[in-house]
Amino acid sequence: MGKDNAATLAKIAQEIQVCRLCRLYQSATKAVPGAGNPKAELLFIGEGPGFYEDKSGLPFVGQSGKYLEQLLAMIGLTRDDVFITNVVKHRPPENRDPLPDEIAACKNYLDRQIEIIDPLVIATLGRHSMSRYFPNGKITKIHGVPKYDEYRAYYPLFHPAAVLRNPSWQQDMEQDFRRLPEVLEKVREMRATRKSPSTPADDGPLTQLSLF
Numbered sequence: 001m002g003k004d005n006a007a008t009l010a011k012i013a014q015e016i017q018v019c020r021l022c023r024l025y026q027s028a029t030k031a032v033p034g035a036g037n038p039k040a041e042l043l044f045i046g047e048g049p050g051f052y053e054d055k056s057g058l059p060f061v062g063q064s065g066k067y068l069e070q071l072l073a074m075i076g077l078t079r080d081d082v083f084i085t086n087v088v089k090h091r092p093p094e095n096r097d098p099l100p101d102e103i104a105a106c107k108n109y110l111d112r113q114i115e116i117i118d119p120l121v122i123a124t125l126g127r128h129s130m131s132r133y134f135p136n137g138k139i140t141k142i143h144g145v146p147k148y149d150e151y152r153a154y155y156p157l158f159h160p161a162a163v164l165r166n167p168s169w170q171q172d173m174e175q176d177f178r179r180l181p182e183v184l185e186k187v188r189e190m191r192a193t194r195k196s197p198s199t200p201a202d203d204g205p206l207t208q209l210s211l212f
C-alpha cells in the first residue's frame, strides 16, 4: 500500500515536471510537486514555491520552511512524517500570488495527491489553500478551527511566512499547531467507528460537509 502510494505520487510528480497547463513553467527553474510521507495522516497545503523551492524542487525549504519544521517539532513530528505541497507546483514570478487560472490548472494534481495520500487532516497554510475549503473564510477569524466531514478534518492555519512578517501572530500559530494532535485523534476515532470504510455512502464528495 505504502509502496503503491509512493509509486502513484511519483507518477503524478513526473506529470508535474513536464506540465504546460499554465504559464508558470516558463519562468520556473524546477517544478515542486510536493514531498513527504506517501501515507501521511497530516497534509499541509501552501501557496506556491518560492525562490529556494524553485532551485531545489522541494517545498518549504526557505525561511518559512525552517519555521514550519520548528512548529512540527513542537508536536513531535518531522517533515518526513507529513506530506507538504502547494496549490501551484511552479513558482509564480517574483513570488507574486498565484492567479485563479493557474490554481485551476494545477487543481487536478492536488486533488489526486489528496486522494492517494488520504490524510486524516488537511492543514492549509495561507489564504489560497484555505479558500479551497473555506471559500468565505477570513484567516484571522477561522485559524485553528477545524471543520469536519465524515472522514477528514480541514484545518486553516496562517502561512508561516505571514507569521514571520507579523510576530504578533506567533502565539496563535503555535497554539493552533499544539491542537493538531487532538484533531488527528478525533478523525482517527471517527474513522475507527465507521462500519465499512468502503460503502458508497461513505465515499461522498467533499461538498458533503456536515458542519458549518
Ligand code: URA
Residues within 6 Å of the ligand: 046, 047, 048, 049, 050, 053, 058, 059, 060, 061, 062, 064, 086, 161
Ligand atoms: N511558501 C509556500 O507557500 N510554499 C512553499 O513551498 C514555500 C514557501
